[in-house]
Amino acid sequence: xxxxxxxxxxxxxxxxxxxxxxxxxxxxxxxxxxxxxxxxxxxxxxxxxxxxxxxxxxxxxxxxxxxxxxxxxxxxxxxxxxxxxxxxxxxxxxxxxxxxxxxxxxxxxxxxxxxxxxxxxxxxxxxxxxxxxxxxxxxxxxxxxxxxxxxxxxxxxxxxxxxxxxxxxxxxxxxxxxxxxxxxxxxxxxxxxxxxxxxxxxxxxxxxxxxxxxxxxxxxxxxxxxxxxxxxxxxxxxxxxxxxxxxxxxxxxxxxxx
Numbered sequence: 211x212x213x214x215x216x217x218x219x220x221x222x223x224x225x226x227x228x229x230x231x232x233x234x235x236x237x238x239x240x241x242x243x244x245x246x247x248x249x250x251x252x253x254x255x256x257x258x259x260x261x262x263x264x265x266x267x268x269x270x271x272x273x274x275x276x277x278x279x280x281x282x283x284x285x286x287x288x289x290x291x292x293x294x295x296x297x298x299x300x301x302x303x304x305x306x307x308x309x310x311x312x313x314x315x316x317x318x319x320x321x322x323x324x325x326x327x328x329x330x331x332x333x334x335x336x337x338x339x340x341x342x343x344x345x346x347x348x349x350x351x352x353x354x355x356x357x358x359x360x361x362x363x364x365x366x367x368x369x370x371x372x373x374x375x376x377x378x379x380x381x382x383x384x385x386x387x388x389x390x391x392x393x394x395x396x397x398x399x400x401x402x403x404x405x406x407x408x409x410x411x412x413x414x415x416x417x418x419x420x421x422x423x424x425x426x427x428x429x430x431x432x433x434x435x436x437x438x439x440x441x442x443x444x445x446x447x448x449x450x451x452x453x454x455x456x457x458x459x460x461x462x463x464x465x466x467x468x
Contacts, residue, residue, distance in 0.1 A: 250280075303370070309419055311419060320333070329400065333417060336417055337421050348421075352371070368419065395444075
């Protein structure tokens with residue numbers, strides 16, 4: 211009998227005690243067993259580590275592994291690269307502190323699309339508030355058919371709904387020269403690797419994650435926008451990048467007036 215597809219859920223934390231519990235519970239409540247939860251902590255000084263150790267202690271499932279690494283890092287994407295190196299699953303998904311899977315059956319539903327080992331499994335995302343209440347759908351929605359060229363229109367698939375094959379992720383780390391938008395660059399490079407290997411990108415057609423409103427990119431919107439412009443130019447050329455960002459700014463202005 212073939213072994214089940216194993217999912218590595220990666221959670222990066224730093225002094226995240228106020229929001230981490232819902233993320234831990236979200237993984238704990240999954241009805242899919244073949245899960246490795248990698249938690250990379252940046253040497254927190256609050257109760258984050260206490261919460262994670264209690265989470266480890268109450269895990270009694272033989273097929274579920276919880277891996278904790280706590281040490282200083284050089285920023286979010288350095289920590290995420292550490293998580294990739296610790297990953298032992300077939301696919302990796304980043305579900306950071308405050309984010310959660312949409313429902314207890316999310317991973318079961320995702321794995322149902324993993325036949326023939328596509329390079330990427332992806333879905334949709336809901337945006338929620340600090341209490342986990344639904345606020346809105348993302349403005350950018352995942353396309354029915356995805357390719358690396360799709361992201362010239364922006365990050366159509368949220369990072370928290372993008373499952374990458376671990377073997378591809380390990381040879382495609384985050385570029386830590388970017389501080390706010392390395393996930394955008396990373397997803398494009400993962401999809402380019404998939405193209406070069408002739409591998410599929412498969413839409414699971416479900417809401418994968420509830421994404422906490424006001425993350426690092428939102429809080430640093432201007433600097434993130436500048437990084438995204440440079441990343442878009444690198445992959446699609448300056449003409450496309452400038453044209454798309456003019457349209458982004460125009461759309462934002464129109465929405466503000468409304």
